[in-house]
Amino acid sequence: MAFVVSHGEVRGLARPTTSVPRSLQIAPGYTSDYAAIWRTHGSVRTVTDFLARNIASLGLHLFERAGDADRRRVTDHPLAQLIGRPMPGQYRYAFVEALVQDIAIFDRYLAVKMKGTDSDAPHALVRIPPMIWEPAGDDWTGPTEFLVRGNRGTRTFTRDQVVYIGGYSPAGELGGVPAIESLRSVLAEEHEAALMRAQTFRNGARASGYIERPAGAPPWSAATHARFKAAWRAQYTGSGADVGGTPILEDGMKFTAAQQSAKDLQYIESRKLTRQEVAAAYHIPPPMIGLMETATFASLKEQHKSLYTDTLGPWLQRIQQALAANLLDDFGPEAADMYLEFNIEEKLRGAFEDQAAQLQTSTGAPWLTRNEARAMRNLPAVEGGDELVVPLNVLTGGQASPTDSGTQNQRASHTPRVKAVGPIEYELKAPAGDTIPAEETDPLVKVFRAHFKRQRAAITSATGAKSPTWWDGKRWDAELAEDLLDAGSDLATTAARDVLTGMGLDPDQYDTPRTEAFLAKVAERIASQVNAATLRQIEAALADDDEDDEDDVDPVGHVFDVAEESRADQAAMTAAATFVGFGMAEAPRQVAPKATKRWVVNSWNPRASHAALDGEEVGIEEDFSNGMPWPGSFTGDPEDVANCQCSLVIIR
Incomplete structure (x- = not known):
């Protein structure tokens, strides 16, 4: 028969106050010292308050196991209601805060279970201040009863009548040894x-x-002194x-x-040292309690993430397991598969922007309705706002939104330009020069800079000697085309393999040697255009130099200064876009020759020529009506290609 504790039987117990009368203290040498230390030492209170506040702010939920890999949160069970409201007039935060403070200061906690006459399950938990109780019993495995002294005498409660949490003691003392004990000398x-x-x-x-x-x-009298x-x-x-x-x-x-300043007395240093010692005793990183000397923004961000796992994780495990061990048996066999768990996730969710990006990537689609978004800004709901808006180019298997660049293949830098928009349709975004990653353009930048350096050395020497054959166009075109082909072929192959991977096809089916002849022509065309521009700039610089003989600036050297510093980067971006675009379009031509392709306009204000092409569908080997094989193709008019936002949909 379970022991029933009524309201009247616990009413005589002393309530927790700032100072418990000596007559109500069971073991003043054990508890009063720790209570006095907590009241008088700010460092101790700072640390214990930090622990109590951060743990009490977490939700404590009840779950039921529904298999090895599933669980269900329980909210209507009496245990969940008991944890949510431990006793009339008390809320969960105050209950957990007091529990943590008692453990942090005294390394022990006791609450009496209040039960009704019609049930063995407790309906309330009454905390007993550590100052007025002590564990007892002759069982070396732990206390079997608890002596509580109230203003009406002493009562004894058995183990099954209370919620008891006790700490560790190497000598087996009942109740554990608080961390404050190890700080006695430092605090003294x-x-x-x-x-x-x-x-x-x-x-x-x-x-x-x-x-x-x-x-x-003269001597002083006693009165004068x-x-x-x-x-x-x-x-x-x-x-x-x-x-x-x-x-x-x-x-x-x-x-x-004989001045003695606060610095001489090491006032600040002493206070910081004490706080560090107390923080170390409770395993708390110093920056978490205001010691910021060695903290940085990055370190604080990481420490916040680890706070509820490494620092407070053991505390949370101890409390939730202890409460479950003390309470589950009181609710019968139906609670055998239940357990308590703190909701750490609510503290680790991060900023709203991070949460939105993670959910969008995880779900593969927009996840918030317009009315849900309006409610977050305290705006009224609108008609039709409860429907989830999904962009037309985002279907099952695609990305969460047109702005999402998440991908399973993080190795390939241009994979985000490949988006699956249906079971048989795949969208390829035309590569713009300013969107191509640096790791793709860097090899080409090196090619152009090395080429300009060779030209500088040869042409500066020839023009200085007034040689009539200072420009060798065939040489420069051949050298640059060879170097561009080596670097550009690798870019095209990587882009093609990434496209096939995004389409769900085997990337090894792409045949690089099959493209070498065409890419060689592309490299020759780019080399010819770049060298022609260089020749025009040198001729113009020499002409200007002849008109102004007083200018000491080397005209040819200035042309190549500009070429190495800026033209190399611009030419590399254009060339990279050309090679990458070719690889993206060539891959489906090789592997899916029966596919078709559709021109899609994405800009809200497209060119008239592009708007006329929107939705046009042709064979994979055919050109569109404007003569271009894909948006952004190098075969088109440069003014028609620049800043093109259109995309290509491959239909298998």
């Missing part, structure tokens, strides 16, 4: 140092130093009305300064 030293500093500041002269009377000065001493203290020490005045000495006295 800090206490004495604080008293010394207070006395120094209280009794020290505001004009700190000492007074010397010359050896030949007392008068001078009283006047000095009233004016220069303590909190008298004349504090801070100017000293007036007599009889040839001399004042010798």
